[in-house]
Amino acid sequence: VLLLKGFTSMQFLPLHFARFLGISVLVSLMGVFPSLVAAESNELRPYTNNPVVAIVDDEPVILEDVKNAQIHEAMVQLYQMQSQALKEKILDKLVKNHPELKLTDAPLPSKDDVARFYANTPGIKEMGTLEKMRDEITVYLEKVYARAYVDERYQLAINKGWAKVYLKAPLEFRLKAQISTAMLWSDEGDPSSRRVFLLEYSDFQCPF
Numbered sequence: 001v002l003l004l005k006g007f008t009s010m011q012f013l014p015l016h017f018a019r020f021l022g023i024s025v026l027v028s029l030m031g032v033f034p035s036l037v038a039a040e041s042n043e044l045r046p047y048t049n050n051p052v053v054a055i056v057d058d059e060p061v062i063l064e065d066v067k068n069a070q071i072h073e074a075m076v077q078l079y080q081m082q083s084q085a086l087k088e089k090i091l092d093k094l095v096k097n098h099p100e101l102k103l104t105d106a107p108l109p110s111k112d113d114v115a116r117f118y119a120n121t122p123g124i125k126e127m128g129t130l131e132k133m134r135d136e137i138t139v140y141l142e143k144v145y146a147r148a149y150v151d152e153r154y155q156l157a158i159n160k161g162w163a164k165v166y167l168k169a170p171l172e173f174r175l176k177a178q179i180s181t182a183m184l185w186s187d188e189g190d191p192s193s194r195r196v197f198l199l200e201y202s203d204f205q206c207p208f
Contacts, residue, residue, distance in 0.1 A: 049168040064171060072173035079169050084147070087154040090163045101157060106149035109141035117141060 054061040067075075088103075095101045109117075114137050118130045127133060157163050 046166040075170040087150050094162055101153045106146045
């Protein structure tokens with residue numbers, strides 16, 4: 001029995017086309033998996049998530065210097081794609097000497113799994129009856145189960161020390177803002193008129 005965490009309340013919705021198109025363009029420009037960078041001497045260097053992208057007047061410009069919210073979001077999605085591709089590549093290379101890592105043993109969803117998903121997923125009943133949605137749900141669950149199985153086998157390989165991974169997630173994006181003094185908005189000769197202006201910022205993904 002494969003225990004899946006985090007899939008009980010999944011939304012059964014397609015990706016937004018615009019976001020998909022943006023990531024497709026980014027992938028075409030950056031490559032799906034540039035995990036190793038070849039130097040001029042053909043020496044392979046480990047991947048870094050904050051490389052030097054330019055030298056200006058002998059001063060380095062790092063990737064974090066040019067990042068904004070949109071770039072960060074695209075980088076996170078690209079990292080997720082790279083990470084999944086890397087897991088599959090590692091397992092493919094290891095399976096010859098470690099047959100327990102083969103992916104053909106991934107479990108398949110049962111009829112009960114399909115019915116349970118239909119019963120517990122919000123909004124799916126409005127899309128059609130169970131019989132109408134059965135094939136689509138089955139295909140979806142097959143992908144979910146396969147990915148979970150890849151993650152499980154991959155973690156086994158890492159725990160055994162059979163592979164070392166250099167790929168890292170993008171650094172946390174933080175918005176930089178200037179902080180000024182409230183004295184600029186008051187009569188400097190009258191301390192009682194001074195006020196403090198507090199601005200609280202939260203991005204659209206923050207639940208608070």
